[in-house]
Amino acid sequence: MGVSARLVAERVEAAHRECWSVVLAATVRVTRDLDLAEDCAQEAFVRALRAWPEELPDNPAGWLTTVSKRLALDKLRRETTLRRKLPLLVEEPGEVEQPTDPLRLVFTCCHPALARDSQVALTLRLICGLTTREVAAGLLISEATAAARITRAKKKIAAAGIPYRIPADDELASRLDVVLTVVQLVYTAGHIAAGPELTRADLTGRALELAQLLVRLMPDEPEPQALLGLLLMTQARGDARVSEDGELVLLADQDRSRWDVRLLAEGVSRATAALLKADPPGRFALQAAVAGLHVTAPCWEETNWAQVVRMYDAMLLGWPSPIVALNRAAAQSLVPGADLAAVLGELDALSKEPALKAYAYLPATRADVLARLHRPAEAAAAYDAAIALTANGAEQRFLRRRRASLPTANPGA
Numbered sequence: 309m310g311v312s313a314r315l316v317a318e319r320v321e322a323a324h325r326e327c328w329s330v331v332l333a334a335t336v337r338v339t340r341d342l343d344l345a346e347d348c349a350q351e352a353f354v355r356a357l358r359a360w361p362e363e364l365p366d367n368p369a370g371w372l373t374t375v376s377k378r379l380a381l382d383k384l385r386r387e388t389t390l391r392r393k394l395p396l397l398v399e400e401p402g403e404v405e406q407p408t409d410p411l412r413l414v415f416t417c418c419h420p421a422l423a424r425d426s427q428v429a430l431t432l433r434l435i436c437g438l439t440t441r442e443v444a445a446g447l448l449i450s451e452a453t454a455a456a457r458i459t460r461a462k463k464k465i466a467a468a469g470i471p472y473r474i475p476a477d478d479e480l481a482s483r484l485d486v487v488l489t490v491v492q493l494v495y496t497a498g499h500i501a502a503g504p505e506l507t508r509a510d511l512t513g514r515a516l517e518l519a520q521l522l523v524r525l526m527p528d529e530p531e532p533q534a535l536l537g538l539l540l541m542t543q544a545r546g547d548a549r550v551s552e553d554g555e556l557v558l559l560a561d562q563d564r565s566r567w568d569v570r571l572l573a574e575g576v577s578r579a580t581a582a583l584l585k586a587d588p589p590g591r592f593a594l595q596a597a598v599a600g601l602h603v604t605a606p607c608w609e610e611t612n613w614a615q616v617v618r619m620y621d622a623m624l625l626g627w628p629s630p631i632v633a634l635n636r637a638a639a640q641s642l643v644p645g646a647d648l649a650a651v652l653g654e655l656d657a658l659s660k661e662p663a664l665k666a667y668a669y670l671p672a673t674r675a676d677v678l679a680r681l682h683r684p685a686e687a688a689a690a691y692d693a694a695i696a697l698t699a700n701g702a703e704q705r706f707l708r709r710r711r712a713s714l715p716t717a718n719p720g721a
Contacts, residue, residue, distance in 0.1 A: 328437035333409035534582035540575030
């Protein structure tokens with residue numbers, strides 16, 4: 309008996325979310341050509357739409373990987389390049405196809421021969437299966453710029469013959485920071501996803517897997533430990549971020565009894581270990597420290613905001629960026645007795661930063677500060693700007709509710 313087209317489409321879509329990077333990474337092992345591997349992986353999913361109505365496979369990832377690799381080999385043979393490619397098909401001693409293939413692909417995308425912005429864009433495209441538009445939204449750049457970065461990176465990998473492998477021990481340190489950055493961006497892309505749903509569990513899950521692989525690969529390095537701790541603490545709050553009717557709940561309003569105690573304990577433990585080992589602490593250790601200050605506070609009101617600000621001060625000294633400056637300003641606004649007018653001045657200055665032009669959290673933070681300064685008309689305008697920049701449905705609804713709650717704002721405006 310066949311399977312309905314609707315069910316097949318749902319299964320293929322779910323498989324794309326869950327298995328894309330595994331299928332692509334396994335195919336790259338065969339082709340050593342990113343464009344060819346991506347074409348074959350995409351074709352495998354198309355073939356699933358035609359084949360699965362007859363019978364759904366027990367192992368969708370295995371089915372898709374087998375089809376994609378066969379397509380790749382067929383294309384190599386047809387193009388009479390298999391003889392030239394054969395030496396590349398020989399695996400290095402001790403290599404395991406899964407689960408290290410996605411990590412191997414991350415390191416290929418993050419090769420130092422590539423520009424940093426191209427490394428990040430390419431990894432988000434290939435590891436996450438994000439569309440070019442989603443990559444652009446995640447990096448706060450235009451879609452055309454994202455497409456150009458991805459294309460340049462692929463061409464550079466092909467021209468330079470960049471190997472598809474996890475680097476040797478003496479190369480790891482120089483490659484680590486960008487890999488950690490990309491893993492965090494993968495998590496962020498799933499934590500606040502573009503579209504109607506608040507999160508994409510496939511992306512957050514993939515990021516956690518990659519962070520765990522990095523810790524196993526480099527057990528003595530504090531920064532992978534710190535990143536994993538940060539992600540675990542964030543993941544632990546997941547259930548409390550969404551109300552029973554599917555709406556976004558901010559940290560200030562979350563029911564902390566719904567947090568996952570096991571994940572919190574592991575996250576705090578890893579973050580603490582990273583802080584104790586690092587001298588001075590790296591940027592992921594400092595970010596994990598901020599998360600730790602949030603989750604160990606008895607309640608929102610008792611958060612040590614002054615200490616949070618100090619963590620951001622340390623980040624600004626070592627790794628200055630407009631987003632860190634924005635996070636610092638937001639934290640400063642919550643310090644008891646803070647000069648909100650001064651904070652608003654900082655936010656207004658940040659609005660001139662090109663990197664924050666399309667960043668919804670800047671006008672959203674301005675709106676919150678303006679509301680607390682009893683300037684509702686200006687707060688409403690800032691909320692409007694934030695809503696226009698937000699691609700997530702749950703966030704849009706949350707911001708509209710905040711705008712409607714302003715004393716003199718017109719909800720129908």
